[in-house]
Amino acid sequence: MCGIVGYFGKRKASEILVDGLRRMEYRGYDSAGVACLHDGVIGLVKNPGKIKGLREKVDGSDLDSMQHAHLGIGHTRWATHGAPNEVNAHPHLDASGHFVMVHNGIIENYKEIKAGLSQHGIECVSETDSEVLVQLIAYCYKDNLEKAVSEALKKVKGTYGIVVLTDKEPGKLVAARCGSPIVIGLGAEETLIASDASAIIPHTRDAMYLEDYDMAVITADGVKMFDLQHAPISREVTEMDWDIDAAEKGEYAHFMLKEMFEQPSAIRNAIRGRLDFEMGTAILSGLDFSPRDTAQINRVLVVGCGTSMNAGMVGEYAIEEMAGIPAEVEQAAEFRYRNPIVTPLDLVVAISQSGETADTLAAVREAKHKGAVVAGLCNVVGSTIARETGRGIYLHAGPEIGVASTKAFTCQVAVLLMMALKLARGRRMPRHQGEELCRWIERLPELVEKVLAQNEAIKAVAEKYADKQNAFFIGRGYLYPVALEGALKLKEISYIHAEGYHAAELKHGPIALLEETTPIVALLNNIPGKEKTMGNAEECKARKAPVIAVVTEGDEATAEGFDDMIVVPDCPPCIAPIPTVVALQLLSYHIAAARGCEIDQPRNLAKSVTVE
Ligand code: G6P
Numbered sequence: 001m002c003g004i005v006g007y008f009g010k011r012k013a014s015e016i017l018v019d020g021l022r023r024m025e026y027r028g029y030d031s032a033g034v035a036c037l038h039d040g041v042i043g044l045v046k047n048p049g050k051i052k053g054l055r056e057k058v059d060g061s062d063l064d065s066m067q068h069a070h071l072g073i074g075h076t077r078w079a080t081h082g083a084p085n086e087v088n089a090h091p092h093l094d095a096s097g098h099f100v101m102v103h104n105g106i107i108e109n110y111k112e113i114k115a116g117l118s119q120h121g122i123e124c125v126s127e128t129d130s131e132v133l134v135q136l137i138a139y140c141y142k143d144n145l146e147k148a149v150s151e152a153l154k155k156v157k158g159t160y161g162i163v164v165l166t167d168k169e170p171g172k173l174v175a176a177r178c179g180s181p182i183v184i185g186l187g188a189e190e191t192l193i194a195s196d197a198s199a200i201i202p203h204t205r206d207a208m209y210l211e212d213y214d215m216a217v218i219t220a221d222g223v224k225m226f227d228l229q230h231a232p233i234s235r236e237v238t239e240m241d242w243d244i245d246a247a248e249k250g251e252y253a254h255f256m257l258k259e260m261f262e263q264p265s266a267i268r269n270a271i272r273g274r275l276d277f278e279m280g281t282a283i284l285s286g287l288d289f290s291p292r293d294t295a296q297i298n299r300v301l302v303v304g305c306g307t308s309m310n311a312g313m314v315g316e317y318a319i320e321e322m323a324g325i326p327a328e329v330e331q332a333a334e335f336r337y338r339n340p341i342v343t344p345l346d347l348v349v350a351i352s353q354s355g356e357t358a359d360t361l362a363a364v365r366e367a368k369h370k371g372a373v374v375a376g377l378c379n380v381v382g383s384t385i386a387r388e389t390g391r392g393i394y395l396h397a398g399p400e401i402g403v404a405s406t407k408a409f410t411c412q413v414a415v416l417l418m419m420a421l422k423l424a425r426g427r428r429m430p431r432h433q434g435e436e437l438c439r440w441i442e443r444l445p446e447l448v449e450k451v452l453a454q455n456e457a458i459k460a461v462a463e464k465y466a467d468k469q470n471a472f473f474i475g476r477g478y479l480y481p482v483a484l485e486g487a488l489k490l491k492e493i494s495y496i497h498a499e500g501y502h503a504a505e506l507k508h509g510p511i512a513l514l515e516e517t518t519p520i521v522a523l524l525n526n527i528p529g530k531e532k533t534m535g536n537a538e539e540c541k542a543r544k545a546p547v548i549a550v551v552t553e554g555d556e557a558t559a560e561g562f563d564d565m566i567v568v569p570d571c572p573p574c575i576a577p578i579p580t581v582v583a584l585q586l587l588s589y590h591i592a593a594a595r596g597c598e599i600d601q602p603r604n605l606a607k608s609v610t611v612e
Contacts, residue, residue, distance in 0.1 A: 001606035002090075002104040003027050003076040004182070005199045006163040008173050008218045009190025010070055014063045017074035020192070020199035022051045026255065026401040027196060028606030029076035030084035035091040035100045036063055036072030040167050042100050043069065046089040051076070071173060073163045073193075075102035078606050081110075082127030092131040094138035095122050099166045101137065103130035104195050105159030105180040106611050113155065129158075137164060146217050149174050150228045153215075159358070159611070161210075163193050173218040176228075177210040180610055181356055181384055184208045184216055184223055186237060191218045196608075197240050197380070198399065208235045209382050238382060246398045254599045256402035256493070260585050261452055263407045264445035267578075269396040270411040271441055274418055280434025281425040282418035286393045287375055294426030298345035300327040301372070303335050303363040305609065307405035307488060308351040308412060313481035314577045315349070315416030321574070322424035322437075333359040333612065335366065342370040349419070350376050350392075353400055353408035354608035355383020362612070364388055377415055379408050393419070402600045403607045404492045406585050409485060410578050414444055417574060440575045450553075450569045451582040458583060461548060461564045462590030465519050471496055472510060472540075474503040475523035476533050478573045479580060483523055486584035493599050494592035503529075503536040514545040521587070523580060524559070526552035527573040537562065550583060 003024030007013045017034045032054045033046030043062040047054040058064055075090035082088040090102045107113070110129035117124070117135050124131045133152060140151035145166050153160070159179030165172065175182050175193050185192035185200035185207050192200045193216075200207060208223070210216060214233065217224045225233045252258035259266075276283050289297075300319050302312035312329040319327040330340070332350070336359060342348065348367035352360045355378035364385055367374050376385045376392030379400065386392060395411040418441060425434045465471070471490060475483035484500035491498045501510055503522070514520075522537035524530055537547050541562065549559035550566045559565035566587070568579045592599050 001027055001078045001608050001610050002195070003029065003199070004102050004104055004161055004163055004193065004195040005074040006072070006173050006175065006193030007190070008071045009187065011190065012067060013069045013072035014058055014066060017072050018051065018055050018058055020194060021054070021074050021076050023198045023202070024076055024194070024196050025051055026403060026600060026607050027076065028403055028601060029078050031079070031086070031089035032074070032076045033089045033091050034058065034063065034072060034074040036066050036069035037165055037167060037170055038066040038069035040170055042093070042097065042167055044091060044093060044100065046086050048085050048089060071165065073100065073102045073165060073173070080106060080611055081129045088126045088128050090130060092126065092128070092134045094134045096138055098168055099134050099138040099141070099164060101134040101162055101164040103133055104161040104610060105178070107133055107156055107160065108158035109156065133160070133162065134164065141166070141168070145169050145172055146174050146215060146226065147230070149176055150215060150230065153178070153228055161195050171219050174215060175210065175218070176215040178212045179358070182210040184210070186223065191223055193218070197242060201240055201242055205240050206237050207240050208237055209387070211235070241381060242399050249401070254402065256404055256406060256589055256599050259400055259402050259407045260582065260589065262398065263410050263448045263582060264452070266397040266407040266411050267414050267444045267448060269398070270414050271418065271444070272396070275438045275442060277435055277438050279425070280431040280438060282422040284393050284418060284422055286391050287419065287422060289426065291426045294423055296345060297325055297347050297423070298343065299347070300325055301335070301342065301346055301348045301367070302327065302329040302351065303332040303348060303360060304351035305332050305357050305359055307409050307485060308353060308360070310481045310485040310488065311409050311412035311416065312349070312351050313484070314413045314478060315420065317478055318417055318420035318574050319423060322420045322429055324428050325423060332357070332363040336362040342367055342372045344371040344373070346372040348372045348374045350374065350385055350389060351412055352376070352383070352385050353379045353405055355380045355385040356608045356610050358610050358612050361385050361388065377412060379411070403602055403605045404489055409581060410448065413577055414441065417441055440572060444575065444578055447569045447571055447575070447579040448582050451579045451586070454567065454583070455586055458566055458586040459590040461566060462587050463594050464564065465548070466591050466594035468496055468517055468519055470513065470518045471498040471521065472506065472518065473498065473500040473521045473523070473584070474506055474533065474536060476503050476529035477527060478577050479523040479525060479527065482577045482580050482584065485581055486521060486588070489585055489588040490591065492605060493588055493602050494595055494597055496591065503533040506536060507539060511539065511543065514540055514543040516544045516546070519546045519548060521548045521550065521584065522562070523550050525550060525568060525576050525580060526555045526558070526570065527576055530558070534558065550580060
């Protein structure tokens with residue numbers, strides 16, 4: 001989703017800003033822009049479309065000739081209010097042309113503010129909610145930018161991460177946050193501001209994260225932090241541990257391909273030091289429950305969005321089956337608004353790769369408000385959900401840049417299995433069973449490697465189906481969430497209309513859509529329910545739909561009579577989602593590649609959805 005970058009230092013600001021925006025491209029956007037300040041003049045370039053276009057526009061513009069512009073701001077916009085055109089792109093200038101700002105988030109009362117400004121003769125030129133804020137800051141300005149910013153922010157309802165500058169105080173940037181992340185990178189004689197660490201890590205590892213209602217004032221003297229009442233505050237400087245190479249795609253054609261192939265090492269990192277073979281349990285320091293605490297957990301509620309919610313469903317099944325604790329997965333936005341029954345005896349687990357998804361964050365706040373014990377399962381260290389939950393487990397999967405989530409899903413499932421194991425051992429699971437599960441979890445990287453080794457075979461299957469317009473994925477039990485995730489992957493990156501269904505549910509409606517051109521991916525792994533899913537796949541075949549059978553190694557006979565076969569390694573039902581989903585990721589990837597799709601940045605999608 002939208003990305004913010006800001007620079008104050010000695011180097012050429014426009015170059016650092018455009019490069020920072022390029023590094024945040026993966027978040028998803030449809031227009032971009034940069035503004036720099038030099039010799040009391042604000043230079044501004046905006047462009048609908050990709051960063052490449054922006055870069056070309058900057059080259060040879062006033063901004064490019066601003067060799068000595070050492071401060072500026074930049075933005076990638078994912079359109080919410082108003083089309084992705086040049087006028088609506090950020091940075092936004094106020095009507096006087098003295099103030100310029102970038103904004104992430106949504107100003108909910110923008111219409112009201114706009115009407116108020118209009119009464120004072122101030123008119124907005126864009127359709128955005130964001131422009132209203134820079135106009136308001138300019139209106140509130142007397143002689144101090146940070147005072148004007150805090151005045152304006154007090155009148156705003158909604159969410160924001162902003163950076164603003166003015167030619168009236170040329171040596172200053174002001175950043176503020178409420179609900180949209182802002183991280184400040186402290187380099188040698190330079191300061192970087194961004195909504196995402198990926199724009200900062202090439203320059204420095206030392207970072208400060210703004211909390212809601214914090215304001216940072218960046219000048220040649222360094223960074224000073226205030227609350228909106230201007231009381232000085234201090235925030236801890238932390239070291240960002242991501243490796244710069246991890247955010248480059250290297251020899252791979254796409255980040256998604258790289259990230260799929262990173263899964264064995266990502267899972268190794270996710271499980272490292274967390275399996276206790278002797279006690280047959282998992283060591284999860286973020287879930288430091290005593291057996292007594294564990295015995296008191298009444299229910300586990302898992303919340304998330306998109307791929308994270310699908311992973312959560314595997315967790316739901318594992319927690320109920322192994323620990324015997326009632327578990328439910330729920331779409332985070334529903335959880336937030338439907339007044340769910342939550343008690344202090346409930347454990348709410350919020351799953352989010354980015355740790356910034358607006359609906360998941362809101363669900364965390366709702367669960368905390370109702371007194372539940374809340375834990376986060378995040379990949380991005382220091383992210384808002386990780387910090388607000390206070391307790392939880394990091395995935396350690398490394399940066400995931402491809403918009404379609406792959407390694408985060410498999411690591412989420414691996415961590416959820418360990419969570420289920422820990423809860424189960426605190427309740428009803430005998431030690432020897434726990435030990436056996438530890439052994440299978442330890443083998444996950446090897447199982448994934450076996451699937452990755454079939455990349456070419458899966459590619460050959462994929463190419464046969466690349467011209468299709470619709471597809472269904474069916475599965476049961478632990479493979480039902482995998483069917484949902486397989487369909488999600490395919491639609492995200494190939495734009496083929498794909499739906500995941502419980503195998504039994506297909507005949508309650510969707511079967512009406514089956515025809516020769518509608519492939520079915522049937523998850524026929526050798527786990528309980530296989531025969532029934534086979535029956536459902538036969539029903540599809542009888543209606544002429546081609547069937548791609550995913551079967552267990554050694555059980556290839558199951559695929560007889562179907563059109564194509566993908567083989568996955570033999571493993572227990574709770575382990576099967578991980579190798580199986582990897583096969584479906586590869587299938588989707590190769591279908592999308594054969595269709596010439598923009599795999600890493602699919603149209604309209606955002607990596608991190610920070611608006612409701
Ligand atoms: C977006 C991404 C998905 C992701 C979902 C939840 O829709 O495109 O890949 O699964 O957000 O993101 P989170 O960071 O909370 O896991």
